[in-house]
Amino acid sequence: MSTNEALRAPARTGSADPRAARVRDRLRRAAFELIEERRVERISVSDITQRAGVSRQVFYQHFRDRDDAVAQSVAAAFRELAPAGEPEGPRAVIHRLCDFSARHADLYRNLYPSAASQQTANAYRDLLHPACVRLVDHLPNPATLADFVLGGIIEVIRLPAEAPGGEVAAESLRRRVDVCLDVFAS
Template structure:
């Protein structure tokens, strides 16, 4: 097999067929449930297919490998969480993703470091980019792009470090994460409330 064949997208990845979408959702749900329970390296394609009730052949019609399925599952979940704040103030989206991160703290511990973690970070970055660009534009039109990149990197990095609140409940973790991110936003001159 050539290198290009290995990188080619699976046949059913973007299929509009509702049956394919249902199977892809089942596979994503299975991968998401597994990543909440154990580290990525302890999850196999067989684990995902067994939980989803499909064959390996069907799995490979939708995903390149385990990491692709895990990253897709987390990205879809992040997008669903972000959709809850559609059209609100940019900080509302950032806060909603803080809540999501706190709700799924175990998932993030199980995700890092793995090949899927970079794909997940890219999906998170893509979700918060429009909000960070809006916030940055309010501060500086000339360097808004650079400031948006700075905000994105800072939010991702602050969100990753929740170990000090590992024993706290979800609400306490979410509030602590929001407070840390709000302090950073305030430090660069962004009004949070």
């Protein structure tokens, strides 16, 4: 992190203080709820702080701006899909992402395109990459194949989830992904 970035970084972002963590979680929940209701460009810092019941000053102790809060709220939801230390197959993580995508289809439609979408895409990749590596670790050149599988999963899930006005069934997303994953299981 450069000196300028360090100076702009919010003071409480990584605070272990339980009170700060509770406030940060309230702000993240507020941002997450708002992104499910409307497009990112129609959400303001004031909207987030009013929903969370905190001041703008408190908001800026935890986040750089609205896009940072939105991206971190979605990234936190992704992290909950793959809790650390749980020994499970890669499909379980991918299926939970399918379920999440179906439940939160409006989130995807409201998030893209926005400045927060790239940070969110990175969090999505961070969640999926270990599962993709485990899917192809028995094949030659697993690092390249894992990247390929990752991109394919993202597209197979994203396209129906972003369809305008259409509801997406989690089971349908899981079936679509499984068709692709079965190729690597043999």
